[in-house]
Amino acid sequence: MTEPTEGFGEKTIKNPGWSGHRDRLRTRYRQGGGSALQDYEFLELVLFSALPRRDTKQVAKDLLNRFGSFTAVINAPRARLLEVRGIGEVAVDQLHILRDAVVRATREEIVDRRLLDSWSKVISYVQSAMGHSEIEQFRILFLDKKNGLIADEVQQQGTVDHTPVYPREVMRRALELQATALVLIHNHPSGDPTPSRADIHMTRQIIDIAKPLGIEVHDHIIVARGAHVSFRGMQLI
Template identity: 55%
Template sequence: MPSGGLFADTPAASDAGAAPASVQEVPHFHHHRQRLRQRFLAAGPDSVSDYEMLELVLFRAIPRRDVKPLAKQLLARFGDFNAVISAPPSRLAEVTGAGEAVICELKIVEAAAHRLARSRVLHRPVITSWGQLMDYCKTAMAHRETEQFRILFLDRKNVLIADEEQARGTVDHVPVYPREVVKRALELNASALILVHNHPSGDPTPSQADIDMTRQIERAAKAVGLVIHDHVVVGKQADASFRSLGLL
């Protein structure tokens, strides 16, 4: 065949050292993923930054793309790792690249964190696990964008027997009905309650509405022999105890 034939100018024919067409180049982020996983396993979670922790989560959702830019976008939008995994799906979807698979992975991590924290306090005396109880409340509520009111139900030995969300509200208000609180406590055969709600603003200082609502619940509870141990307001960085503030 003449030297100027059909295949003479193709890379496979003209470049003697070229790799076979079937061999694909390893993506530049492949080794980064391996190194990051190895560092995480060898040195623990404190060895990785927030965006690297997000990368580890996103690897499963996006197996064939560099996820570092998306991790940094999510942090820029929401602030930190906790805020990212706690963000509502509708807001996560506003970030370019955060599709259904990404949102699902983030919500799985959030649910796992809540379940783990809850398992450490459920069916245990609150007196000996108060720190873990507050950690659980912060994990579940501190980064929510709307108010949530939860009730922790205790038995006669102050063992946590149930933890339930009573109501959801807006960014600065949540409707709570004392009669419903008492009714549920009686259904569970509870002897005492701890009330918990969050302030999306981040400031845990109780409002006058919080104080009035707590007193209404306290009066309804006393009428049937229930004790209100505390009402805790959870903020993003701190919490406030009605008992410590002399409001109960």
């Protein structure tokens, strides 16, 4: 007797021999934690509940072969994940829940802190939130006079290589929040974080409008997959 499994309407054997493999993998995780498992094995754990009637080992390996890394897998767009044999909507939900849990956890590291005193955590957060996005996003961290985080907002979303940014709208929002400083952030889906001329021009426009209002632009960070640049570090601010 067979039962359907998720993804492409395939069928698998009920009570298969690989059920013991799941128990062994769970035991290894309980004894040694995530560091005791290879990337494909950790992906298997994540997929167990989403694919209860399927051998997840090959699915996990196919995901890694397709996208290149564990981080790239959980950040991959839904449509591309669904192209992988054996992956259905519930499995994608499981992977994206893990992604969003990582983003939420890293964000908590910068809440109620002086951001300039925990800069490495800021970078980790924006990398996890934006570094693997396939469209450009423009994000702003609004800070108070003690450099504490007031708000973290995505102001604009664009295409694969462009996001429209309106400096006066940025200032309007900063004044609404009574922010005294900003950290500008956007991503380059191309993988190259090098600022373009348009990026530099837009940043200078925002600085010029912000200064008379008593609002400081601490930095503009561009993130890409596994890389980032700081305008202040490049002496562009």
